[in-house]
Amino acid sequence: xxxxxxxxxxLIKTRGQQVTLxxxxxxxxxxxxxxxxxxxxxxxxxxxxxxxxxxGRGNFPPRFSGLQFPxxxxxxxVNALELDDSALYLCASSPEPGTSSYTDTQYFGPGxxxxxx
Amino acid sequence: AQSVTQLDSQVPVFEEAPVELRxxxxxxxxxxxxxxxxxxxxxxxxxxxxxxGSTLVKGINGxxxxxxxxxxxxxxRKPSVHISDTAEYFCxxxxxxxxxxxxxxxxxxxxxxx
Numbered sequence: 243x244x245x246x247x248x249x250x251x252x253l254i255k256t257r258g259q260q261v262t263l264x265x266x267x268x269x270x271x272x273x274x275x276x277x278x279x280x281x282x283x284x285x286x287x288x289x290x291x292x293x294x295x296x297x298g299r300g301n302f303p304p305r306f307s308g309l310q311f312p313x314x315x316x317x318x319x320v321n322a323l324e325l326d327d328s329a330l331y332l333c334a335s336s337p338e339p340g341t342s343s344y345t346d347t348q349y350f351g352p353g354x355x356x357x358x359x
Numbered sequence: 360a361q362s363v364t365q366l367d368s369q370v371p372v373f374e375e376a377p378v379e380l381r382x383x384x385x386x387x388x389x390x391x392x393x394x395x396x397x398x399x400x401x402x403x404x405x406x407x408x409x410x411x412g413s414t415l416v417k418g419i420n421g422x423x424x425x426x427x428x429x430x431x432x433x434x435x436r437k438p439s440v441h442i443s444d445t446a447e448y449f450c451x452x453x454x455x456x457x458x459x460x461x462x463x464x465x466x467x468x469x470x471x472x473x
Contacts, residue, residue, distance in 0.1 A: 246402075248402075273459055275459055275460065275461075277461075277463075282465075282466075283465055283466070284363075284365075284449050284451075284463035284464050284465045284466050285403070285449070285461075285463045286463070287460055287461065287462070290459065290460060298460055300460075332402055332403065334403075334459070336459045347393075347405055347408060348459050348461065349405075350395075350402040350403040350404070351402050352401055352402040353401075353402050
């Protein structure tokens with residue numbers, strides 16, 4: 243049990259629609275990263291938020307955007323959905339470097355499986 | 360830039376036999392290395408990690424891995440597998456401490472046979 247939760251568990255959308263996925267991190271974890279895991283592939287880094295600011299981005303277009311809130315929750319938004327966006331979306335949270343809880347490790351949630359038809 | 364290669368997409372092994380899952384990485388800077396396990400329809404669970412120090416790292420569920428800098432490898436081993444070890448295993452690399460931006464391999468599916 244990592245203490246990281248994601249909602250919803252499953253989601254079906256049609257091409258062109260917009261979707262919002264949610265993640266709730268452990269208390270004190272002010273870094274959250276989002277990953278996309280296509281079927282049969284390893285997770286691919288989308289972006290990371292630290293203290294509510296974007297702190298790095300992978301090779302994903304601007305229609306992938308995010309938000310992080312002071313209560314350790316965050317969102318991944320995807321606009322203009324494409325069929326290739328069908329995947330498992332994982333969020334991972336991490337404690338503040340330099341704190342007593344710092345472990346240099348990310349803790350992953352169970353994921354949201356998005357299907358785009 | 361960093362990259363991770365998991366050479367075996369699938370590894371079948373009989374119960375109670377030993378297993379090794381291979382991971383090689385490429386990086387021009389010092390790295391931190393991780394192995395995660397993913398059971399069907401679940402997220403990723405950390406098995407073990409190498410940050411510094413002893414090159415032999417022990418993790419949960421009887422797994423261990425050895426960091427070999429000269430061969431840029433971080434192979435995962437278990438001396439005796441169980442049916443419950445059937446899962447997808449991912450090797451990951453992070454370039455800098457504290458950035459938490461992991462590069463994952465494509466995964467190895469371990470199938471333990473009775």
